[in-house]
Amino acid sequence: MSISENLTEIIGNITNAVNRTSSTRIHIGNSVKLVAVTKNHETPAIQEAIAAGVMAIGENRIQEATKKAQTIGHQVEWHLIGHLQTNKVRQAVELFDIIHSVDSERLAVEIDRVAGILGKRQDILMQINMANEDTKFGISSKDALMLGRAISNLEHVRLCGIMTIAPFYENRELVRPIFRSMYELFMELKTANLAHTNIEWLSMGMTNDYMIGVEEGSNLVRIGTGIFGQRQY
Numbered sequence: 001m002s003i004s005e006n007l008t009e010i011i012g013n014i015t016n017a018v019n020r021t022s023s024t025r026i027h028i029g030n031s032v033k034l035v036a037v038t039k040n041h042e043t044p045a046i047q048e049a050i051a052a053g054v055m056a057i058g059e060n061r062i063q064e065a066t067k068k069a070q071t072i073g074h075q076v077e078w079h080l081i082g083h084l085q086t087n088k089v090r091q092a093v094e095l096f097d098i099i100h101s102v103d104s105e106r107l108a109v110e111i112d113r114v115a116g117i118l119g120k121r122q123d124i125l126m127q128i129n130m131a132n133e134d135t136k137f138g139i140s141s142k143d144a145l146m147l148g149r150a151i152s153n154l155e156h157v158r159l160c161g162i163m164t165i166a167p168f169y170e171n172r173e174l175v176r177p178i179f180r181s182m183y184e185l186f187m188e189l190k191t192a193n194l195a196h197t198n199i200e201w202l203s204m205g206m207t208n209d210y211m212i213g214v215e216e217g218s219n220l221v222r223i224g225t226g227i228f229g230q231r232q233y
Helices: 003-020 022-027 043-052 064-071 087-097 107-119 139-153 172-190 210-215
Strands: 034-039 055-061 076-079 100-101 124-126 157-164 200-203 219-223
Touching: 003 034, 003 043, 003 210, 034 139, 043 064, 055 064, 055 210, 064 076, 064 087, 076 087, 076 107, 100 107, 107 139, 124 139, 139 157, 139 210, 157 172, 157 210, 172 200, 172 210, 200 219, 210 219
Parallel strands: 034 055, 034 219, 055 076, 076 100, 100 124, 124 157, 157 200
Antiparallel strands: none
């Protein structure tokens, strides 16, 4: 199928998943933001997706995103979804509208410092390692509120929600309890009345599991292969 056809199918699946979502989760928002993950996909394919309605681009690597942004510009939102090293913070803050992968106070403080220099308030998500996988980045769920409090004291950073990358399971239903726990953590942070925050995004769900993510309360999904097909390396 074409990129446009893939997007039509995905949007239909998201709509159906929203309709299956428990009424207790609707208050986080009836709409779901779709971030098209463009790692290793060429600019013409990305432009085709934008023409078909994509309004947010997710990139893992700053260098690759910077090159693409020179052509695509800021007609779309730019989301950094990959791990961010402190020595790359300036480049990230200069380019990205929102950074999904903040998992330490040290990184948040550096983003705050650079954003202050650039005269910007940088939106961020806190990355949660909900499944406690050794191979993944992210803060543990038990430490999330403490990090949220620390971030709330920063002047040039705004915490806007949380993100997780679930383990890959052949049986997709196995991610459901992980996503359910993420929703509970999201609500804990949202109701903690943290200063200078806007806890609105619960980012969970990728090509393999986005429908379950939405059913469990996600309002931001990150989809690459489902839109563009397999990556070209």
